[in-house]
Amino acid sequence: MADAIKINGGCYCGDITITSEVSSDKIMACHCTDCQKFSGAPFRAVAVIAADDVKISGTVSEFLKIAKSGNERLQGFCGKCGSHLYATDPAKTLFMIRTGCLDQHHDLVPAKHIFGKSAVAWVGEIADSSWVAEGPASGAMTPFKKA
Ligand SMILES: [Zn+2]
Numbered sequence: 001m002a003d004a005i006k007i008n009g010g011c012y013c014g015d016i017t018i019t020s021e022v023s024s025d026k027i028m029a030c031h032c033t034d035c036q037k038f039s040g041a042p043f044r045a046v047a048v049i050a051a052d053d054v055k056i057s058g059t060v061s062e063f064l065k066i067a068k069s070g071n072e073r074l075q076g077f078c079g080k081c082g083s084h085l086y087a088t089d090p091a092k093t094l095f096m097i098r099t100g101c102l103d104q105h106h107d108l109v110p111a112k113h114i115f116g117k118s119a120v121a122w123v124g125e126i127a128d129s130s131w132v133a134e135g136p137a138s139g140a141m142t143p144f145k146k147a
């Protein structure tokens with residue numbers, strides 16, 4: 001049973017804004033090595049949405065990534081602040097919006113994790129690590145507990 005979730009967001013500097021709606025079963029986390037490399041992060045989470053349902057304002061820079069398989073993907077980002085925004089096919093029919101740039105990202109729970117074969121080994125253990133609320137010297141906390 002999928003819910004439609006209205007989403008909005010954009011890049012860090014605010015030059016680019018995104019509004020759309022995503023079905024809750026169309027949210028994925030990708031643990032492939034390309035996602036790790038592009039993001040500089042352990043994995044990327046995306047909302048998969050047809051191009052007709054996505055409104056993007058502002059000038060997006062794009063990099064054409066060609067995978068080892070020959071698959072071509074446009075990587076959209078802000079040329080000013082560097083925020084990663086989406087990936088899409090060269091014909092721009094289907095967008096994968098990075099959920100980290102969306103205001104609702106806490107609610108955008110991946111329905112599926114893909115490329116698990118390259119997921120970092122520690123990702124399943126982060127809840128058991130040492131956590132503090134803000135900077136390194138701030139107070140200890142237990143993560144993932146709703147207030
Ligand atoms: Zn920006």
Ligand SMILES: [Zn+2]
Nearest residue numbers: 030031032035
């Ligand atoms: Zn990936």
